[in-house]
Amino acid sequence: MNSVDTVFLKKKELLRSTLGFLNALKSEVPFDLAKKISDAAFSNYMISVYEEVLHDTPPGSQGRFDAFRNFYNLYSKNCSYCEVLTSRRNLLIVKYTRCPLIEILKHENLFEFSSSSCRSDDSFTRILLPGVQFSRKNSIQQGQNECIMQWKF
Numbered sequence: 001m002n003s004v005d006t007v008f009l010k011k012k013e014l015l016r017s018t019l020g021f022l023n024a025l026k027s028e029v030p031f032d033l034a035k036k037i038s039d040a041a042f043s044n045y046m047i048s049v050y051e052e053v054l055h056d057t058p059p060g061s062q063g064r065f066d067a068f069r070n071f072y073n074l075y076s077k078n079c080s081y082c083e084v085l086t087s088r089r090n091l092l093i094v095k096y097t098r099c100p101l102i103e104i105l106k107h108e109n110l111f112e113f114s115s116s117s118c119r120s121d122d123s124f125t126r127i128l129l130p131g132v133q134f135s136r137k138n139s140i141q142q143g144q145n146e147c148i149m150q151w152k153f
Contacts, residue, residue, distance in 0.1 A: 004107075007080070011100040012107075022110045031112075038116040043123035050128050060130045065153040068092070068129060085148070096147040099140040114141045121149060129153075 012019075021041070025034040053071045057064035069092045076082045081098035105114045118141050125134040133152045138144040 007098070007100055008103055008107075012104050015101070015104060019104070019108055019110065022105075022113050023108075026110065026112075035113070035116070038113045039119055042116040042120040046120040046124040047127055050124050054128055059128070062089070062153070064129065065090075065092075065132060065151075068151070090153045092151045094149050096140065096149075097145065099147065102141050117141075125151065 022038065025037055029037065050068070050071075054064050054067050057067050066089075069087050072082075072092060072094055073084055073087055076084045076094070081096055081100075083095045083097070084092070085095050086093040101117055102111075102114050105111045118136070118139065121136070122134055125132055129151065131153060135150045135152075137148040137150070138146050140147050
């Protein structure tokens, strides 16, 4: 885990309600049900984020995939730990060298919910990017130094 720095503190501030929700799940609900709810919540969050990005593009279209790629291209310019490795008409490969969410979940003793966030990438891709195949090589959540995610149209 990286030391507590500005990125960590800003992200933690944004996640206050999420952390409160996960703590309530952990203490009040049997683990299997808590995990299921966590999976759904992270998935719903990611879907809502990308619905805003993709809202005027038809599902399954090149235009929708282009809008998704363009979003990542812009996002990576302002994110020190996200790099677009490849951005072509039918392929987007992104590398994260850090995941502040995972760091915060570890710090807050909520790491058991961290895989829910990772699974949300599969969910939003399946729902919002029909015809796109998603894969992940390496995973910070599983202890590796980076996540490499690929979307192929």
